[in-house]
Amino acid sequence: MLGPPQTSFGEPDSFGQARRGSRLLGSGRGAVAVSTASTIVVLAALAALFLLAPGSAAVRHTFFNPADMWKSLIGDPRAGYYSVGEALWLNIRMFLAAEVLILIAALAIAVVRQSDSPVMFPLRLVSTIYVDVFRGVPLILVIFAIGFGLPALNLGFVSTQSAAVYGVAALVLSYSAYVSEVYRAGLNSVHQSQVAAARSLGLSHTAALRYVILPQAVRNIIPPLLNDFISLQKDTALVGVLGAIEANKAAEIFSDTVFNYSSYVVAAILFLILTIPLARFTDHLIARDRRLRLAGGTT
């Protein structure tokens, strides 16, 4: 079923090689024509399959109904459903808040785990356990635990936040564990001789970390970091389970009210619009990094 590698992705051995031109389209003038033709063939086949399926008409009516898609995008509070487009704004805000907090928390965890001073041992132990636990527990369970657990504690300020705040807290808890490992890989990628050079000049441990190690480490991990953030953008949709009216929840309310699933397709398209630019930006950075490495010779 998988067959030989498609020509549009270039020779198998071209992976990791220096190439000008787009990796996606392959290289050479002929490659563009071939990849265009094969794309058209594949898309046409998929479209035919969809249109010829016995249930095609019903699916088109329930999922791709233009009128319902428009209605769910704008929303109508009097009819009992919210605008999916407006609800997406909550996803964006949750994403931005979580992203900043994750970047800070994950860095702190990574630095603690990389430290070798005996004084730091308790902190090192705590952060190791933390990373193990939150990488292992499904995000949806963390969201439930925070979103329903903290209010049940009746602990004043801690128990009276909105669903969105609990959602952000859960996202930060879960993603910081992952992102701290990305940071750690970045810190390890900077050669030990850079530490020696910095310390030999009389820079303190902290100054060496801040001015010499971290800038190089962060440069190395920007692509994987952005990859995690693409994932984070989508996962804000999970906060809907707490009742926060984000895009996915708004789509669900629409489908429950109007009995049409087109709202979910609208939500999906909106998430794509959100994530694709970030994905392309990541690719751009990776490509630029490879060019710089080649131009610079070593390192």
Next chain:
Amino acid sequence: MTGELRADTGTPEPAGPDAVGIEGLRKSFGANLVLDGIDLSVASHEVICLIGASGSGKSTLLRCINLLEPIDAGRILLWGQDITRPGIDQNRVRRNVGIVFQAFNLFPHMTVLRNVTLAPVKALGASRRQAEQEARALLERFGLLDKQADYPDRLSGGQQQRVAIVRALAMQPRLMLLDEVTSALDPELVAEVLDVIRELASSGMTMLIATHEMSFARDIANRVCFLAGGRIVEQGPPAELFTSPRDERTQRFLRRITDAGRL
């Protein structure tokens, strides 16, 4: 700035104690004994070359003096002050001791000027303007002023190593440790780096130089130390050590160097 730093490492030159005093220094990595009782004293303004086969402990000795490697036994004194006792301010010691590595180890994400000014600004608290002024003066002295805005990967190996030397000098060290600084260079780039070291020697800098460049050692060193098996087997003025070595191991080492056409 310098006066204050000099004050905390001991009595003023030149009447003071030796620049470096090493007593019974031992260091091993796991089961591998690298330094097996080193005793060495270096007077101020003296230039010492350490020679010996790879793995004889030259680099480790230099790294110990810069406190980059913790030692197992013995002590190291700089201008009479024991820098290996517990509780010593390592950063303060290192600010007086410049070290230059075989692989340059410039910071690749900073321009030449930033490489040179980072430590004076962040470790000594100098103002950026003053640090840059002094850095430019040093770069000019070593013919690198036109490279100040370049990143290290734009420079040749020889230029990078000269920048590394300037970076160490920017801290106004009283002692320079050079760890095989020409070993990673293409042959035609060696001379420009050696010229810099000669200039430093003639300006009176106290230096400990681990090197494989025998003819360079011969004409720059006040004293040459031959290391083998983690010990200083023989030491003396270069004229003496190179022409009439007494120890059998020194003779064998020098014969191999001569056979290779390096002396």
